[in-house]
Amino acid sequence: MQPPPLPEDELERLAALHARGILDTPPEERFDRLTRITQRALGVSTVLISLIDSDRQWFKSRQGLEACETPREISFCGHAILARDIFEVQDTWQDPRFQDNPLVTGEPFIRFYAGVPLFSASGFALGTLCLLDPHPGKLDTGERQQLVDLAACVESEINKQVLEQVRERAEKLKGEFVSMVSHELRTPLTSISGALGLLDSGILGSFSAEADQMLDIAYNNSKRLTFLINDLLDIEKLSSGKMHFDMQPQPLAPMIRQSVKALSTYGQEREITIDIPEPLAEVTVTVDAQRLQQVLANLLSNALKFSHPGGQIELGADYRDGRVEVSVQDHGRGISAEFQERMFEKFAQAEDVDTRTRGGTGLGLAISREMVERMNGEIGFHSIEGEGARFHFTLPASPLAAKAATPTRVATTVDGARKRSAWQVLVIEDDLDLCRVLEAQIGKDVGLEHAGTLGEARTRVALEDFDVILLDIGLPDGSGWTLVPEIRTRLPEARIVVLTAQEVPEADRASVDEVLLKTRTSPEAMLAAMGVPQNDQLSKSGDRP
Amino acid sequence: MLQRILCVEDDPDIQAVARLALQALGGFEVKLCSSGSEALEKAGAFAPDMILLDVMMPGMDGPDTLAALRQEPALAQVPVAFMTARVQRDDISHYLALGACGVIAKPFDPMTLPSQVKALWQEASS
Numbered sequence: 001m002q003p004p005p006l007p008e009d010e011l012e013r014l015a016a017l018h019a020r021g022i023l024d025t026p027p028e029e030r031f032d033r034l035t036r037i038t039q040r041a042l043g044v045s046t047v048l049i050s051l052i053d054s055d056r057q058w059f060k061s062r063q064g065l066e067a068c069e070t071p072r073e074i075s076f077c078g079h080a081i082l083a084r085d086i087f088e089v090q091d092t093w094q095d096p097r098f099q100d101n102p103l104v105t106g107e108p109f110i111r112f113y114a115g116v117p118l119f120s121a122s123g124f125a126l127g128t129l130c131l132l133d134p135h136p137g138k139l140d141t142g143e144r145q146q147l148v149d150l151a152a153c154v155e156s157e158i159n160k161q162v163l164e165q166v167r168e169r170a171e172k173l174k175g176e177f178v179s180m181v182s183h184e185l186r187t188p189l190t191s192i193s194g195a196l197g198l199l200d201s202g203i204l205g206s207f208s209a210e211a212d213q214m215l216d217i218a219y220n221n222s223k224r225l226t227f228l229i230n231d232l233l234d235i236e237k238l239s240s241g242k243m244h245f246d247m248q249p250q251p252l253a254p255m256i257r258q259s260v261k262a263l264s265t266y267g268q269e270r271e272i273t274i275d276i277p278e279p280l281a282e283v284t285v286t287v288d289a290q291r292l293q294q295v296l297a298n299l300l301s302n303a304l305k306f307s308h309p310g311g312q313i314e315l316g317a318d319y320r321d322g323r324v325e326v327s328v329q330d331h332g333r334g335i336s337a338e339f340q341e342r343m344f345e346k347f348a349q350a351e352d353v354d355t356r357t358r359g360g361t362g363l364g365l366a367i368s369r370e371m372v373e374r375m376n377g378e379i380g381f382h383s384i385e386g387e388g389a390r391f392h393f394t395l396p397a398s399p400l401a402a403k404a405a406t407p408t409r410v411a412t413t414v415d416g417a418r419k420r421s422a423w424q425v426l427v428i429e430d431d432l433d434l435c436r437v438l439e440a441q442i443g444k445d446v447g448l449e450h451a452g453t454l455g456e457a458r459t460r461v462a463l464e465d466f467d468v469i470l471l472d473i474g475l476p477d478g479s480g481w482t483l484v485p486e487i488r489t490r491l492p493e494a495r496i497v498v499l500t501a502q503e504v505p506e507a508d509r510a511s512v513d514e515v516l517l518k519t520r521t522s523p524e525a526m527l528a529a530m531g532v533p534q535n536d537q538l539s540k541s542g543d544r545p
Numbered sequence: 546m547l548q549r550i551l552c553v554e555d556d557p558d559i560q561a562v563a564r565l566a567l568q569a570l571g572g573f574e575v576k577l578c579s580s581g582s583e584a585l586e587k588a589g590a591f592a593p594d595m596i597l598l599d600v601m602m603p604g605m606d607g608p609d610t611l612a613a614l615r616q617e618p619a620l621a622q623v624p625v626a627f628m629t630a631r632v633q634r635d636d637i638s639h640y641l642a643l644g645a646c647g648v649i650a651k652p653f654d655p656m657t658l659p660s661q662v663k664a665l666w667q668e669a670s671s
Contacts, residue, residue, distance in 0.1 A: 182630075183630045183631055186652055189651075190556075190651040191559050191562055191654065193652045193654075194562030194563070194566070194653065194655045195558075197560055198566060198569075198655045198656075201655075222652075226652055233633070237633065246634075246636055476628050
């Protein structure tokens with residue numbers, strides 16, 4: 001018997017084999033499938049995928065053999081890996097190299113052997129795809145071709161696994177890199193944006209107009225860098241599956257209102273109104289509230305960014321058949337047909353858009369899509385260039401029970417009595433002096449919120465709940481009366497008290513709850529007109545007035 | 546009343562920004578320390594109402610410093626908030642589990658830092 005000699009590149013060959021991490025791994029169907037096909041196609045008793053380790057051959061897949069490894073010195077495959085082509089022994093009894101081999105004289109009594117070496121991507125012979133049979137035989141040209149083709153399939157499976165491992169390792173390294181860099185970047189950014197923020201605030205004195213402008217530029221861009229880092233971290237967490245979603249059933253409408261509120265300043269700066277239809281679908285969705293608001297903020301800020309100044313955005317939430325669709329429609333420039341395909345890709349931003357003025361990181365929609373999908377929803381959009389865009393996502397939802405549908409912002413004391421300070425009053429008044437007087441008169445009794453214009457008041461009424469609206473009539477951008485129908489629709493239970501210096505016609509009087517003359521009203525009368533109980537007569541229920 | 550704040554931070558630039566924001570805007574008395582060991586040395590005499598603690602510092606890091614502060618009878622009850630750039634949800638729950646009263650994310654907004662600190666202090670003291 002002749003033991004197989006070692007190949008010249010044995011050390012590198014072994015290194016390449018061990019780097020595969022394939023030795024001593026459990027059987028895998030992708031390999032077993034190929035050995036079964038080979039066994040049937042070539043009509044032999046045994047087919048093996050044999051890997052040649054330093055002192056053994058180990059079988060990754062085997063058909064027709066019990067043993068999972070045998071010593072290398074008695075192996076046929078040890079010889080086969082020395083060839084580039086098929087190594088064929090037609091009758092072992094006639095071959096002096098093998099006739100006294102224990103695998104020939106004992107189990108599995110090999111008479112016929114054919115093996116094709118399997119090479120790593122870097123060209124090292126790792127093992128073979130081999131055929132054994134207890135009868136002598138000979139492969140014809142067709143069979144040889146078949147065996148070579150099948151070996152090529154096995155080879156690509158082996159190398160695919162390596163590519164996969166390399167890809168996984170690279171992916172992991174990339175993730176760690178992104179995370180590390182992001183945190184490292186934040187440290188200097190903390191000083192930069194902090195210092196600029198303090199300068200920009202004016203507490204350290206004022207600057208020339210040009211210096212102020214430069215300061216604004218630097219401050220805004222430091223903030224943009226912060227957003228970019230946050231988005232990068234989010235996308236990395238999402239793609240590596242490390243982002244945790246705290247899924248809780250909760251009503252949808254407050255989350256929508258909260259998101260709109262968060263962006264209302266930006267909307268006002270750009271003079272864009274956000275229309276929320278009433279009623280919003282009263283449904284419960286099972287989501288991570290923080291992530292859902294992030295999605296809403298992304299869609300809304302995109303809509304604001306791409307709206308024309310003075311424009312309008314419509315929000316919607318419609319429930320149908322167990323799902324709610326939330327939509328954000330703008331009337332801006334829309335999305336070009338060629339860009340639509342890349343919409344949700346990372347760093348996708350339309351090239352013709354001036355990113356400097358639009359801001360944004362190009363990651364928002366990619367993040368939104370991932371998040372919506374992780375919360376079992378779907379996201380999409382529809383846009384005609386020049387006519388705006390409508391982004392929408394759907395989530396599984398269930399209708400809210402009627403009772404819970406009423407906002408429960410009402411604070412109660414332990415015994416259920418309503419605290420006076422829990423009364424929320426919106427003062428719509430452009431005269432700041434009068435607001436201060438009101439604050440001094442009744443500020444300690446009720447919660448006072450202030451809106452100086454009709455536009456601001458409209459947004460706040462749409463987004464927040466109030467028990468009382470104190471309404472001035474002469475406002476800089478129109479008459480307070482025009483707001484009454486909106487308040488009645490959105491806050492049917494709120495009391496509307498008009499504050500005016502002029503006589504009010506009977507017809508107008510009827511549409512509100514009370515009319516008070518400015519300057520002539522005592523705090524007590526004011527509170528009484530607002531329906532707020534006096535100190536000693538707390539309402540005994542948490543009901544609204 | 547929240548009056549004295551001990552700020553432990555190894556980056557001198559962040560120290561300067563935090564000091565200005567807390568002193569000029571918040572009207573607090575601020576003591577700066579550059580390391581956990583310096584904080585342990587000086588905290589007793591300063592008697593802070595609140596401690597802001599950077600997480601990643603050479604030598605004793607934030608969590609080590611927090612654990613050591615908790616061993617000092619005079620300081621054991623003082624609310625401690627971490628200031629860190631690592632503010633993923635898991636990180637935050639980890640810091641809270643260590644006994645911090647809150648986490649301030651870096652980069653922080655200097656204009657709202659005083660009110661943020663005050664809110665954390667109020668919550669911890671109530």
